[in-house]
Amino acid sequence: MSDKVVVQTKPFAITLDVGSSLLNKTGTWRTERPVYLDRLPPCNHACPAGENIQAWLGYAEEGDYEAAWRKIMDDNPLPATMGRVCYHACEGACNRTQLDQAVGINSVERFLGDQALRYGWQMDAGEPTGKKAMIVGAGPAGLSCAYHLRRYGHDVTIFDSSPKAGGMIRYGIPKYRMPREKLNAEIERIQAMGVKIELNTRVDDIQAIRERNGFDSVFIAIGAQSAKHIEIESDESIPMLDAVQVLRNSEIEEPTGLRGRVVVYGGGNTAIDVGRTAIRLGAIEVTVIVLESRAKMPAHEFEVKEALEEGVRIVDLRAVRKIEGNTLTLERMVDSADQWPQPSGQFETFEADVMVQALGQNVETGLLDGIPGVVVEGGIVQVDHCMMTGTDGFFAGGDMVPSQRTVTTSIGHGKKAARSMDSWLRKEKCLPVEKHELASFDKLNTWYYSDAPRTIRPMLDVVRRQSGFAEVVGNLDEGNAQYEARRCMSCGNCFECDNCYGVCPDNSVTKLGPGKRFEFKYDYCKGCAICATECPCGAIKMVPEDI
Amino acid sequence: MTQLPESQQKVKFYQTGTLTVGNRLLDEEHRNVQATMDRSNSLDSGHRACQGCGEALGARFAIDAAIRATGNQLIAANATGCLEVFTTPYPETAWSIPWIHSLFGNAAAVASGIAAAMKAKGREEVRVIAQGGDGGTTDIGFGCLSGTFDRNDDVLYICYNNQAYMNTGVQRSSATPGAARTATTMPVGAEPGNAFNTGKSVPLIAMAHNIPYVATASVHDLHDLEMKVTKAMGVHGARYIEVFVPCPLGWGSKPGDTVKIARMAVESGMYPLFEAADGELTGVTKIRRRIPVDDYLKQQRRFAHVFKPNNAHQLEQLRAIAAHNIKRFDLLARDGEEL
Numbered sequence: 001m002s003d004k005v006v007v008q009t010k011p012f013a014i015t016l017d018v019g020s021s022l023l024n025k026t027g028t029w030r031t032e033r034p035v036y037l038d039r040l041p042p043c044n045h046a047c048p049a050g051e052n053i054q055a056w057l058g059y060a061e062e063g064d065y066e067a068a069w070r071k072i073m074d075d076n077p078l079p080a081t082m083g084r085v086c087y088h089a090c091e092g093a094c095n096r097t098q099l100d101q102a103v104g105i106n107s108v109e110r111f112l113g114d115q116a117l118r119y120g121w122q123m124d125a126g127e128p129t130g131k132k133a134m135i136v137g138a139g140p141a142g143l144s145c146a147y148h149l150r151r152y153g154h155d156v157t158i159f160d161s162s163p164k165a166g167g168m169i170r171y172g173i174p175k176y177r178m179p180r181e182k183l184n185a186e187i188e189r190i191q192a193m194g195v196k197i198e199l200n201t202r203v204d205d206i207q208a209i210r211e212r213n214g215f216d217s218v219f220i221a222i223g224a225q226s227a228k229h230i231e232i233e234s235d236e237s238i239p240m241l242d243a244v245q246v247l248r249n250s251e252i253e254e255p256t257g258l259r260g261r262v263v264v265y266g267g268g269n270t271a272i273d274v275g276r277t278a279i280r281l282g283a284i285e286v287t288v289i290v291l292e293s294r295a296k297m298p299a300h301e302f303e304v305k306e307a308l309e310e311g312v313r314i315v316d317l318r319a320v321r322k323i324e325g326n327t328l329t330l331e332r333m334v335d336s337a338d339q340w341p342q343p344s345g346q347f348e349t350f351e352a353d354v355m356v357q358a359l360g361q362n363v364e365t366g367l368l369d370g371i372p373g374v375v376v377e378g379g380i381v382q383v384d385h386c387m388m389t390g391t392d393g394f395f396a397g398g399d400m401v402p403s404q405r406t407v408t409t410s411i412g413h414g415k416k417a418a419r420s421m422d423s424w425l426r427k428e429k430c431l432p433v434e435k436h437e438l439a440s441f442d443k444l445n446t447w448y449y450s451d452a453p454r455t456i457r458p459m460l461d462v463v464r465r466q467s468g469f470a471e472v473v474g475n476l477d478e479g480n481a482q483y484e485a486r487r488c489m490s491c492g493n494c495f496e497c498d499n500c501y502g503v504c505p506d507n508s509v510t511k512l513g514p515g516k517r518f519e520f521k522y523d524y525c526k527g528c529a530i531c532a533t534e535c536p537c538g539a540i541k542m543v544p545e546d547i
Numbered sequence: 548m549t550q551l552p553e554s555q556q557k558v559k560f561y562q563t564g565t566l567t568v569g570n571r572l573l574d575e576e577h578r579n580v581q582a583t584m585d586r587s588n589s590l591d592s593g594h595r596a597c598q599g600c601g602e603a604l605g606a607r608f609a610i611d612a613a614i615r616a617t618g619n620q621l622i623a624a625n626a627t628g629c630l631e632v633f634t635t636p637y638p639e640t641a642w643s644i645p646w647i648h649s650l651f652g653n654a655a656a657v658a659s660g661i662a663a664a665m666k667a668k669g670r671e672e673v674r675v676i677a678q679g680g681d682g683g684t685t686d687i688g689f690g691c692l693s694g695t696f697d698r699n700d701d702v703l704y705i706c707y708n709n710q711a712y713m714n715t716g717v718q719r720s721s722a723t724p725g726a727a728r729t730a731t732t733m734p735v736g737a738e739p740g741n742a743f744n745t746g747k748s749v750p751l752i753a754m755a756h757n758i759p760y761v762a763t764a765s766v767h768d769l770h771d772l773e774m775k776v777t778k779a780m781g782v783h784g785a786r787y788i789e790v791f792v793p794c795p796l797g798w799g800s801k802p803g804d805t806v807k808i809a810r811m812a813v814e815s816g817m818y819p820l821f822e823a824a825d826g827e828l829t830g831v832t833k834i835r836r837r838i839p840v841d842d843y844l845k846q847q848r849r850f851a852h853v854f855k856p857n858n859a860h861q862l863e864q865l866r867a868i869a870a871h872n873i874k875r876f877d878l879l880a881r882d883g884e885e886l
Contacts, residue, residue, distance in 0.1 A: 018640075020639065021591060021593030021594050021634070023639065024593035029598065061572060447810065448566045450563055486572070495571065496569070496571045497571070499568045501582070502568025502579065502582060503568065503806050505599065505600045505601070524593055528599035
């Protein structure tokens with residue numbers, strides 16, 4: 001027997017050191033890994049101004065209205081204006097439509113825009129670059145371009161022939177849709193950043209002004225101001241007006257010529273605006289004559305509805321053929337599934353005192369004659385993907401280039417042109433902005449979105465109906481604006497609901513804290529994909545591992 | 548009736564209400580345990596459960612909630628089964644609480660003993676949980692469980708119900724539903740899979756013991772689960788909670804669908820969520836968006852044979868079970884009733 005004493009270092013029957021399961025890196029089991037990503041929400045995708053709607057609604061949800069407003073201001077310098085006049089394509093694209101109703105994005109934008117004016121929130125210009133830009137036209141495209149160029153630090157001067165800035169927002173959109181004090185305040189805010197606006201200054205020779213003032217680059221956005229006319233056989237017993245002039249005169253408080261029985265010819269939003277303006281100016285009877293059927297007329301449905309409520313009559317499928325002795329001769333048109341309405345050969349008469357043509361507008365391209373390289377096709381100025389015309393450093397946007405001709409599109413053009421011009425001024429290449437993949441409805445797990453309590457829904461319906469134009473009715477207040485913002489599903493973008501962090505059976509998600517989102521612990525993640533399935537907004541994607 | 552814990556309060560007007568694990572718009576103190584940055588992670592990473600294990604998820608949810616409710620004064624006894632095997636392959640463990648592995652059948656008795664010891668030592672603030680799978684609870688440990696209930700010992704027993712013996716290779720238990728395929732109830736013959744009209748409901752049997760608290764919960768509804776565990780830890784005496792935990796391996800479902808399948812089981816009426824106190828039913832979790840039973844079954848290969856034409860009668864029986872649950876527990880919200 002040995003005298004050596006066996007020292008028992010471990011309890012009975014233990015052969016291995018005790019330890020935590022953390023030694024066991026189960027990440028090696030994985031064949032697919034979850035990754036966080038930001039997908040493009042459909043609202044952002046649909047916005048012609050390229051607003052990051054999901055992001056600013058995110059701030060509004062928290063009640064941080066200033067941060068929300070500043071997020072809008074990254075793209076659109078006129079939220080109070082756009083919250084009134086935008087046709088909100090975003091709401092049409094909203095995934096929430098497939099659940100209950102779209103988020104009232106437009107009304108929240110309007111609320112935020114008004115908050116900014118109430119509290120006097122301002123924007124700063126960028127560090128001065130010493131570069132000078134010239135802009136022709138103080139409409140939405142010109143103002144937007146000027147604002148963004150100032151943010152880049154360039155020196156900007158806008159020239160406009162009208163007595164006030166705003167372009168078609170002021171001279172084409174009636175006051176009942178766009179209160180002027182809001183528009184004025186938003187323009188003043190841009191001026192406060194150092195943008196110079198030369199009013200009552202008609203530019204006839206761009207090149208001369210450019211050389212005289214040493215402008216490095218030019219953005220031209222003079223819009224489409226001249227009314228389209230069609231020739232109608234007439235004995236001139238009924239005066240013929242055009243919509244652009246009527247709306248402009250109404251703005252500058254000149255006689256519009258609208259009186260008695262007014263006929264407006266055209267089916268677009270401008271025709272409806274003229275009709276509603278005529279009602280307000282005391283016409284006895286207002287009739288909008290539309291060539292297309294009621295269903296196919298281009299005016300927006302809610303505007304038509306409001307016009308009808310106000311007493312505007314709409315007569316569809318009629319063409320005006322002749323004017324004689326205070327009487328219009330109308331031809332009935334026949335609707336056809338895929339063609340333009342066809343004449344029927346049946347005629348009727350209609351008495352009127354004045355007729356307004358609202359059949360669209362043309363661009364006055366005379367200003368561009370003699371500028372080498374600028375290409376005009378079909379009366380519209382051609383630009384490349386950077387909003388640059390055929391002439392180097394010479395950009396164009398708004399209604400005068402191929403476009404949907406809405407204020408929002410013009411805001412987007414101004415932003416894009418400013419970005420391109422900034423690259424051009426810094427002698428860099430203008431690169432298209434990379435877009436994330438779309439966060440379509442099938443990417444969402446909508447189980448997690450709560451329904452609006454039934455007691456709240458009727459009130460919201462009213463609020464949503466108010467969104468937009470009718471300034472006679474109230475705005476969202478803080479309570480319901482925040483509620484409306486909170487209906488946003490944050491499609492494709494993490495909103496820190498903690499689901500991935502909670503539902504991981506392997507505790508393989510690290511929560512990084514408010515605003516910092518999450519991180520996967522790939523050492524332990526087995527790639528089960530529960531996180532991706534249970535992510536409400538589609539911000540997690542499974543990708544194959546290289547094995 | 549006890550007041551709702553704060554995490555269960557109705558949050559109106561929020562993006563996701565309290566349906567998600569957390570909600571950044573909620574006050575910190577109103578959030579779930581699982582949403583907190585410093586949660587206890589009683590069952591940590593590196594355990595050896597299969598991908599998408601519902602039991603691993605349910606166990607962390609329940610024990611973390613119990614840790615918060617007891618201020619970390621908690622001991623757990625664990626029956627043999629998946630939960631024991633995958634968490635603690637000796638000498639390594641994924642648990643970060645005092646934890647003891649009992650036998651397959653005596654977890655309830657061991658827990659009763661621990662509770663008695665704590666009482667004898669005057670450490671009654673230390674609370675005791677027994678836990679196990681459905682095999683260790685409804686079959687093998689049933690006698691000990693009933694004894695704990697009978698004596699009204701101060702123990703919360705949590706059963707993670709995945710409806711078969713998964714650890715040993717998917718054999719039938721008395722919690723296996725009718726028609727389900729297991730290794731011992733193969734889908735052959737005129738009545739393929741597990742026989743109907745067999746098995747038992749331990750939650751209802753627990754109620755028959757008139758113990759202070761009985762509840763069923765599911766891994767898909769974390770707020771409901773945490774609320775029930777918290778409530779259970781708020782009372783003394785014998786308590787029982789059964790948590791519905793899908794098993795991708797045993798059920799033939801996708802690992803990523805574990806939470807979804809649990810949700811579908813509840814929303815189709817196949818697994819009713821309810822609470823009972825002193826033998827009386829005190830509340831049910833209403834179905835929020837009812838789905839057809841077939842949609843739930845189609846997610847799982849163990850039910851694939853019921854969709855064959857000559858097994859249509861089995862499908863009918865499964866639908867009838869859901870309909871019966873909905874009626875018996877009154878699972879549908881009435882018109883105008885807010886969920």
